[in-house]
Amino acid sequence: MIKTRSLKHVLCLVCSIILNIFFLFKVGGEWNLSWSKTAATEAEAVAAIPCSGHGRAYLDGLVLDGNKGPVCECNTCYGGPDCSQFFPDCSANANGGDPLFLEPFWMQHAASSALLVAGWHRMSYSYDDQSTISKELERHIRKLHDIVGNAATEGRYVVFGAGSTQLLSAAVYALSPDNSSSPARVVASIPFYPVYEMQTDFFQSVDFHFQGDTSFWKNNSDTDTEIIEFVTSPNNPDGQLNTAVLHGPNVKEIYDHAYYWPHFTAIPAPADGDVMIFTLSKLTGHAGSRFGWAIIKDKDIYQRMLTYLTLNTLGVSKDSQLRALKLLKVVLATGGREIFEFGHETMRKRWEKLNKVISTSKRFSLQKITPKYCTYFQQIRGASPAYGWLKCENQEDKHCYAVLQADANITGRQGSIFFAEDRYVRLSLIRSQDDFDLLLDKLNGVVAGEEGARTM
Template sequence: EDDVCRCDNCYVGATCETKSETCVVDASSGSPFFTDDYWISEVRNGNKDSTVTIAPYYHIGYGAFVGAGNCGGFAPVSGGCRNDLETEIRALHDAVGNFKHNGYTLVMGVGSTELIAASIYSLLDSSQNATVFSEEPYYNGHSGVAEFFGRNWAQSAEEAEANARTYGRNSTLEFVTSPSNPTGAMRTKQVASGTAVFDSAYFWPHFTPITADRKLSDHDVALFTLSKITGHASSRIGWAFVKNADMAARLSGYVGASGGLVRESQLRATTILASERRRGYPVLTFASERMASRWSALESVLGSSACYSLQPRGGRATDMWSGKTYAPSPAYAWIRCVSGNDCYQTMLSAGVRGRAGPKFGANKDHVRLELLMGEPDFQSMLDLLRKLQSKC
């Protein structure tokens, strides 16, 4: 209930009724409030199918660990010891068509962030040469965790490739973030001799049309997260599809060592995904329409600006799930200040807090603005950008 009661950035007062003229819109995170209106309308329409009620006698014993036996550690929604969350996750991928998961082991984590950490910790050997790479501009959640674990960060694909050739496949890990955070561009593996982890957080129809030739397959590891699908980031549910049994055991060993998944979260994710499946995943339709309208609004403000250049969106394609033809609508705007000035500061002075280019390995003339906030914040940001553009 606190999420519904939160005020958007530019609103104050007991019921968030007053618009503040001096507000700063926080566009610096990736908190997926863009789906909140959908879930609020579900409740207002009296649809309780996706609401979880947990009796106090549930989840008392240790049953929460991911692994074999003991109901597999997963919440049995309809009785028995089936792994219902795994079934729902696989059904979602079957419906959307974005990952051919047959023959892959599913490993779940506390958000995909835990699986990023698990990959860096357990898929690399522990030598001094252990190196992580991701093409620039890269997601700072990859570089930050690599730094935390004391791994080297390769400055170029050539450096990473040379490391992998000298010290072996387990010395070098590449994150292939596709679509990219921050740019939304589709990416391919750059380091042939290393281990590649595809971070597919944004590979969903509301961010990019899913086409047959983009269908993910032949990947060692592909990461996904509930956060960027239904928006339930605080439930902390992420998963990895892993081809190789040894790699799967390493990743699930890490998750087990850190305590395993929270059972309440699994129950919630299972309930939401099952409810959505029964109705043909209407949350994806809602999210697609919302992201498409945000991009057309953003382009009408900055699309032909001489001062602020938006990243190219990529071409239109027909999405396999919806059958509709559309251009990608990335989760982030990746903006370059044509003047070459510090673009983070320029935006902040205009009332929009983004994330500065250097966090992604890019220059100060770039800034990332998230497009996943609640609708009132998005509209406030658009107003502020319109004002900024009018002074261009």
């Protein structure tokens, strides 16, 4: 009796497997999609909404009354239901560092970079090994650094953060003394990325204080106080490959390598710092995914950073990690060649066009970046920085930001935000093509109107 019953069970199981296989496959061996079909159709329908090439509709975009799908979200200075209206009097946005210059690359790679995620996917706080770090993603990150040759990873620890922003403060915490009567001095070289100061001040810790420009501490560094030096290479705002200024047993560096990718700079050698921070934002352009990573030499520092990240956010969203993995697979499919050639060509052309305009001006000048041998492209590469660091040369133009606003209708970012003179303005070159074209157009206008401007 029992034997017959178990035989029936086995038969049922076999039949069910055969039926499943039958339904899963179409004739010809292709998957017969079931639960993913609707989601795929919806994603393609939204992608097909026409926004005149000057905007985009998103799956999570606003759906207005009477509309079937989400509305078009238009680029700066474009409007109307399909973004076809151009507002010529609107201000060119050269302010934020949104890396949308890479959007066309991902449009060309829509199929290979698309993700479809089931409702039940990775609901847990942790992965199978109880960690909050995807080992597969970590493996891809290490492989990418090996191929690009921009960072030493062997024997080092890796942690993930919600963008590099979270990792910057995790690193300051990890490198600061515990329960010391003298807090660590956190410093950076002017001009520097303002978040270093803003974060350090905001957390008001007894263990660390922001103490301004590195150069002040060059001859003033008593060896009793710990110093944490931020080294940004390439630097935001001026694109220079900075190196550490301070040295000594009490000095520790945090290397911010957000822009150390072939889009923005030649790669002369693998970075080798004790604490190095990278971000997906400037590598693939997906700033909205909030994903960054740190490569750390010392186990204790790694443990301290891990403690910070665990207490702060309990790791990084599994959805972001999945997306980062998918994107890195596309990057790695051609050994980085496709994305870095696209990125470098786009940035190089923008830099050349900007230089061409500014070279005819007596009123404005740009930073100089010397070409260097790039071990990734195996040739000398010209400059392709993420930002123009523009200087107003006329004595009376002390507030270059205001000059650009008033005379050219361009919104840049004031030099004083980077702790430099207001005679400087940062112009973002990594935004959308529309933003860059408008910036160039307005700069052309103001330079052409200069008295005595050199004609080309």
